Amino acid sequence: MTTTYITASGAPSADIADVDWAEKRYLIVDDFVGIRQLLRESLRNIGAKHIDQASSGGEAMTLLLRTHYDVVLCDFNLGEGKNGQQVLEEARVRNLMIPSSVWLMVSAEKSVESVMGAAEHQPDAYVIKPITEGVLLTRLNRVWHKKQVFREIDAAYIEKDYLRAAKLCDAQVAQHKVHEIDLMRLKASLLLKAGEPDKARTVYERLLEEREYNWARTGLGRIRLANGDHEAARQMFQGVIAENRFYIDAYDQLAGALTLLGRHEDACGVLEKAAKLSPNSVPRQRSLGNTALRLGNIPLAEHAFRKCIAIGEYSIARTVDAYLGMARVCGMKGDIKEALRLLAAAQRDFPGDVVQLRSKITEGLVYHESGDFRRARKSGDELEALLQRESKRPQTATCIEMATLLFAVGVKDAPVELLCHVIRNNHDNPVLVEEVQKIFDKARMGDEGMEYIAGARREANEIMNKGVLLWKTGKLEEAVEWMRDARVRLPDNMRILFNSAQMLINHMQLHGYDEALMVEANGVLMHVDELAAGQQRFAQLVEQLQMLIPGRAETPEAIDAEIDALRGVAEAPAA
């Protein structure tokens, strides 16, 4: 249907019928007073009455802490201090925005830096200056409608019920053609999170038949990477960059592929390029620093860690890794004093046992690498004492780092115990088993190490088999109890955790819903997700768990019906 408007004012006005923009609370954040006045004028023209203003990121945070705003118009460049992206990240992390509130990121120009926020902290829309009322109202209405379409999906996502969220995407596409691409993009990433890469690939391939979307091509590369086809993945990321030199995500992925191919020099070069294009990402500078450190490129590592600390200063994504890495750099440059100062700063600014432990390990490495073997040994002894006092063991990577240091400074029993712990908790991970064997070899304990590893694997297998046997022979109560104990002894063993959750779910499937068991199973699964995200079995178990909740729809058709019912409540039927 073609419409012709011939008017002096010349515009079909945006539909404002279903959203009351007048009564909402607005916050304008811009360091330029003239722009704030213009934006306030535009908001008043669409009827807004409650408008607050902030001239800096800090001021914005103060206001955000005090008031829940429905709409935030935030400039990206805010002069000194936080930039708009950092304000948004902090507001999101500290839960200062309610799910229905709208964040519009405003910038004078559309540049790579201004539109490349952290994936999980994207604003609802980007708007380029000058902002006119027509653009403002159109974008606000669009965001509002989109939020309605994505609301159910977001809720399922927060519950980590990725498979249900993916089904909801399909249900919404039928009714909201305008959001089809976004829904399909989200669906593919949900399927990836749920450990269903083949299904995600089908979605990406269908989208690519239509248009060359960078993110779809990159998504395909990511799937190849996860399947272990590192070279094919490398070529795909390279292809995306050849087509669009500013698609930053492809650089980060390419660096990951090169690292897995053992091409560390090339990976470092790619990260360096990406960091030049978009320097304000804490994780990217951290990766660059770590890669450079590994290659022994001290000046580059120093530059990256310094930048990482500088941008992290105002960012919620601030990381202790940069401080620890920088301390290593100082140690290698022979500046022990500065290294120790950084370690002290790390412990002061990032309180917690984990950081204290990692600082102690780094301190030992700094002494060891600078040739002060006496002090390195002292650090080692302190760590050993700490391990004796504390029965809980840190994450796998920290355990391995600690064992490496302890062997290097001549401690023997403590690192063996640590490595056995690592193997017990990862008994069916051949890559890790190989890595641990190499550490034993380097400590001239190759044969003993092999025996330790075999013993630890046997132990884990026995515990597992006993639990499964109880379950298979119908002694479900005993099996659940046995796995509870197993989780205490092997807290990070993925297969024990999965089987344990499976048995808890099975218990509820047979004997009915039980609040305590639900909480327990959920806790086990959340721990798995923390250890390693994106496991297919995780997604399947979460889905099974969600279905046990009384009153939850089960099939796609049922989900459709549920959505229709919700819509029926929200909208009165047409007369």
Add this chain to the structure above:
Amino acid sequence: MKNSISVLGGTLENLLDHGKPADQGDPAYPQMAHMLYQTRRLSDNLMQLLALYKEVGKPTYPFEPNTVPVRELVQQVAGQARVLLESKQIVLELEFDGDLLWTFDEDLVIGVLAHAVNNAVRYTRDRIRLTIAERDGMLELAVADNGTGFPPSMLEAGTLVGQGVNFLTNSSGLGLFFASEVARMHKRRQAVGAIRLENGGPLGGGRFVLTLP
């Protein structure tokens, strides 16, 4: 600089928009309207330069096409032009399919169309028509006026754009070059976007056409 021009343009627009009808007899009124036109030109050119050449010779624009309802595109372009057109007593006619959806980089296409409308203000007598329609699988977006048409030098620049013409030697070249870059960024299967300039459009004057795959 971008902020300063934004403030200048916005303030002029508010002054013109809130001016009493009596003010329109004031000789300052058309002068202010002309200032708004010039400010828009400056702002458009600066935006185009920033998008194309933020670092010398190195375009750093994050191109990301999205599905956009054509109706909302029209709302935004017409909204941007409203005050300028009213102040110059020019009528904007809009002709489009209200149910059509298309995939493109919205900010870039708004930039091109707003600039084309602003440009038409210079050539038209009193009418400008924005037409958006699907033709042979492409989206055709045209801005036509009822002036005397483009001068031969501009028609020539229009055909030369993209063939290595030195766009900086021509006063209208930057806008055309920007528009053709925007068009060429849009690809779908084998099809690529394009621009062209014509004379003798539906209103008898000049016509700028952007086609998107």
